[in-house]
Amino acid sequence: MYTGKIHTRSFTGYFRRLRFFGGVILFALYFGTAWLTWGDRQAVLWDLSEKKFHIFAGTFWPQDLVLLSGILIICAFGLFFLTVLAGRVWCGYTCPQSVWMWIFMWAEKVAEGDRNQRIKLDEAPMSANKLIRRISKHALWLLISLATAITFVGYFTPIRDLVSSILTMNVGGWALFWTLFFTAATYINAGWLREKVCLHMCPYGRFQSSMLDADSLVITYDAERGESRGSRKKGADYKSEGLGDCIDCQMCVQVCPTGIDIRDGLQMECIGCAACVDACDSVMDLIDYDKGLIRYTSDRELNGGGLRIVRPRLVGYSFVLLAMIAVFSWTMVSSPLVTLDIAKDRGLYRYNSEGHIENSYVLKITNKNQKIQSYAIRVSGLEGLQLSHTGTVTVNSGEMVEVPVSVSVNPESLLGDVSDIRFHVSTVDSPAFKLVEDSKFTGSVSL
Ligand code: SF4
Ligand code: SF4
Known part of the structure; x- marks a missing residue:
């Protein structure tokens, strides 16, 4: 090089x-x-x-x-x-x-x-x-x-x-x-x-x-056709002089952006830009030889076999690629237009003025729809659960809103120190959409 x-x-x-x-x-x-x-x-x-x-x-x-x-x-x-x-x-x-x-x-x-x-x-x-x-x-x-x-x-x-x-x-x-x-x-x-x-x-x-495999298309110099390389007189019977089609003009080297000589074989430095193909083709045109002394070809074709574009390895890769695109597209299309993340207050539960046990949460509602949307929130999972937040939450398109809420329940409704509850978020206008996320409620069981 x-x-x-x-x-x-x-x-x-x-x-x-x-x-x-x-x-x-x-x-x-x-x-x-x-x-x-x-x-x-x-x-x-x-x-x-x-x-x-x-x-x-x-x-x-x-x-x-x-x-x-x-x-x-x-x-x-x-x-x-x-x-x-x-x-x-x-x-x-x-x-x-x-x-x-x-x-x-x-x-x-x-x-x-x-x-x-x-x-x-x-x-x-x-x-x-x-x-x-x-x-x-x-x-x-x-x-x-x-x-x-x-x-x-x-x-x-x-x-x-x-x-x-x-x-x-x-x-x-x-x-x-x-x-x-x-x-x-x-x-x-x-x-x-x-x-x-x-x-x-x-x-x-x-x-x-x-x-790469033996069938991959790579830019290659056809040494069998090109060698021996050398200059010749116009119109001379160069084949009888033992010369091949390469006139050793160096054009393929001079156009190469990485400064290599493709005639030395496939090299790591070759970025596959095909500049040498264009250069050599124009030289071949000029001297009236067939184009393609440097060309896209496969190792198999160069060694006498045919060009095999469709082959098991490539078909396998195509299937995997198509499957990946299909799974990704399905994930995109089916992903919800609203997401809900629940952060539960790590502190202990407390009793409110009615003697009910109360837990605090921060609900993060993200609107992935292309229009402003209003959501209603409710909670379920225990008898008599009450949510501090009433009314709706309005979230701009592409924005996330944090809603601090507290949930309370009569201690007699608790079945254990930790209970499963669910938050429900639903759109109040079109498109109709509902989302349910699980959370926990902590409190001491009333004896
Ligand atoms: S394809 Fe481009 S990088 Fe490779 S040898 Fe030819 S000119 Fe150089
Ligand atoms: S451009 Fe073609 S003819 Fe000229 S040196 Fe390169 S391979 Fe040989």
Whole structure:
């Protein structure tokens, strides 16, 4: 592997276009979603001060963390599935490190020119031209980094307030700290570290090779067709000279963002970006050879077997993935629109003015519906139980209300020192919904 500074050559081709359109969609999603509104709030917002996560119609609380974990597990399994199917397509096409790296490379090309111009610029002594080009490149990098950081912080604090506070130089300490932190992180990762993040910091590249099988699609150089490599005269009968299709032009190496030579075989450093496929195809086009000397193929196909996309392992993974998505969707759809958490006062019971035994509780009612809702509360489980709270409790959409209540009962109704009781919470308007939660009532049995 090449260890010096990597100057990638720009190129065009099918996979570059694919990555470009994919990148445009991802950028639009990343930068655009933060500005969407849902009702009177930001559509996607992890509200740290309120400890709530809004995602369009849904609102998640810390107690819903298991649902968020479910999403992460499904994403991780989806990534395994994709890797078994087609190698590191995530790394090459959609990983933020790669997407931002390509954007930074584009900015570099705008400011300093393509590969050869950049190499010359590096070797040239400092001059006004070199200084202007360098400043332009870093200014562009910083601008992209700042926009990225503001958007990222905007998913945790309302982005409209954040931007207006930055514009009026009135931004809070934490928001400023995180904006500067993520600006620096983006600038360093995509501008300076680039492929080093993939090679030395990302754990995924380390274990992805263990997930591949003989049928996984990976980017491969067809050595049987390409070797022996070497230059040749135009129109020469190179086959009779013992040459293969590789003209050893080095284009595949020059476009590689990790600086490897794919002709050395499948390597851990290959992020599967397919830049070398595009580069080699354009060379093959130019010299009128068949395309595909470097291509997506499987180990089996390369060794004379056929391409086997559908295979037991992949089918098994698909079933598990679909089952996980189905269970998660069912959990989401069937999760209650109201939750009730009961915190019982740990103190001892007491007697009220009527001589009844009284226990205290705090009921936390969370309204997960998209509209304001009123709830009635009652309690059951012992004869003659009385609840201090009468009337209804109104809770705004996506909010939680704490209701302190006391429950009392005639000591003669108690069957033991600890009795099971139940709190019932029901909506007083539509949609009709009832929720029942168990709790305990403590008191001394009257003899
Ligand atoms: S070898 Fe090819 S696919 Fe792999 S990182 Fe380099 S250019 Fe991308
Ligand atoms: S781009 Fe193709 S022809 Fe040129 S060196 Fe690479 S494999 Fe050989």
